[in-house]
Amino acid sequence: MIIKVLFAILMVCLAVPLFADDIYKPAIFISSFENLGEGNDFIGDLVRNSLRVVVDITRQYNIVCSANISNYLIERKLTNISPSDLTLDFIKENYVLLDFDEVLYGYFTPLRRGREVDIEVNITRPLEDIQFFSKTYRGSTDIDIFDTIDEISLKLANALTGRSLGTAEILVSTTVEGSRIFMDGVEAGKNRVRFPRAIAGLPRIIEIKDDNDNVLFSKEVTAEEGKTYDLKYNFEEFLYEEKGVDPFVYFRIAELLIKMKKFNDLSVITPKLSLLDREGLYEIYQKKRAVGVINFLIPGLGDVILGNMLRPKIWKVN
Numbered sequence: 001m002i003i004k005v006l007f008a009i010l011m012v013c014l015a016v017p018l019f020a021d022d023i024y025k026p027a028i029f030i031s032s033f034e035n036l037g038e039g040n041d042f043i044g045d046l047v048r049n050s051l052r053v054v055v056d057i058t059r060q061y062n063i064v065c066s067a068n069i070s071n072y073l074i075e076r077k078l079t080n081i082s083p084s085d086l087t088l089d090f091i092k093e094n095y096v097l098l099d100f101d102e103v104l105y106g107y108f109t110p111l112r113r114g115r116e117v118d119i120e121v122n123i124t125r126p127l128e129d130i131q132f133f134s135k136t137y138r139g140s141t142d143i144d145i146f147d148t149i150d151e152i153s154l155k156l157a158n159a160l161t162g163r164s165l166g167t168a169e170i171l172v173s174t175t176v177e178g179s180r181i182f183m184d185g186v187e188a189g190k191n192r193v194r195f196p197r198a199i200a201g202l203p204r205i206i207e208i209k210d211d212n213d214n215v216l217f218s219k220e221v222t223a224e225e226g227k228t229y230d231l232k233y234n235f236e237e238f239l240y241e242e243k244g245v246d247p248f249v250y251f252r253i254a255e256l257l258i259k260m261k262k263f264n265d266l267s268v269i270t271p272k273l274s275l276l277d278r279e280g281l282y283e284i285y286q287k288k289r290a291v292g293v294i295n296f297l298i299p300g301l302g303d304v305i306l307g308n309m310l311r312p313k314i315w316k317v318n
Contacts, residue, residue: 026101028055028123029091030065037110040141043117044108047149051104051121053184054153057202058160064100088124095126102132110141117141121152123159133159150197157199166225168200174208174233176216182207200225208233 030052033044048065055061064072069083076099091103102125109118116138123133135155139148150167157165172181173192181193184205188195198204200223208217217233 031105168223
């Protein structure tokens with residue numbers, strides 16, 4: 001009997017990691033924001049997309065929105081329903097069929113000839129027929145609108161998580177020419193970006209990509225309230241810290257690859273060269289020292305010899 005009990009406990013323990021990813025998450029539909037006035041139509045998309053990110057970083061919901069609603073309806077064999085049919089009234093009447101646990105929707109009203117705007121944000125739970133969240137905010141429609149959206153985002157995050165979250169400042173910069181900086185999948189700018197009021201206490205994904213969408217750097221940051229984070233991505237420093245390679249060696253190798261016309265510029269080399277292991281780069285470094293002596297005696301010959309030595313490694317990272 002004891003053996004059977006122990007066996008049952010063991011099976012439960014083994015099963016937990018197998019089903020950890022299958023934990024139920026409520027489905028939330030993020031609807032478009034309706035313009036109750038005239039002009040400034042961009043505000044609706046800006047607010048909706050910003051709040052979608054907030055819902056996403058709580059990691060508590062399966063998000064349904066304009067990007068995946070068609071697949072959502074097909075998976076449930078609701079092919080007779082068009083995404084354009086999903087008005088709030090329609091959702092309330094068909095919540096069992098649609099299987100939405102919550103619906104995030106709202107309105108915005110431009111005021112004072114478009115210089116200000118009222119933004120109303122709501123979350124309803126159709127099954128319970130209750131309004132879970134409802135707030136209205138007024139802000140400017142110029143660059144300060146981002147302050148208003150940050151305020152809305154923080155209040156929404158507090159409501160969804162049941163916590164009292166604050167903000168932190170996150171600075172992201174890179175020396176890789178032409179690279180693009182992303183936070184939670186949304187492009188924020190190039191080379192240097194400041195997030196002055198990032199929501200603290202929730203994991204944020206910082207990424208740096210090149211022009212070909214190669215991810216050069218990715219880091220998950222859970223900021224503490226009131227603190228400032230300065231994230232710098234200099235690839236030569238990354239190689240030194242993570243791979244144990246002298247930055248000077250990296251640039252000499254990169255320079256050689258460009259001379260060989262294998263790559264056009266440093267931003268293309270970066271993601272490919274990073275795949276070389278530490279031992280491989282050290283081996284190249286040792287050969288480079290020998291090449292330096294040959295170059296001193298016969299200029300250029302050493303680089304040709306090293307180029308032939310490097311070819312197998314170059315193919316490896318292509």
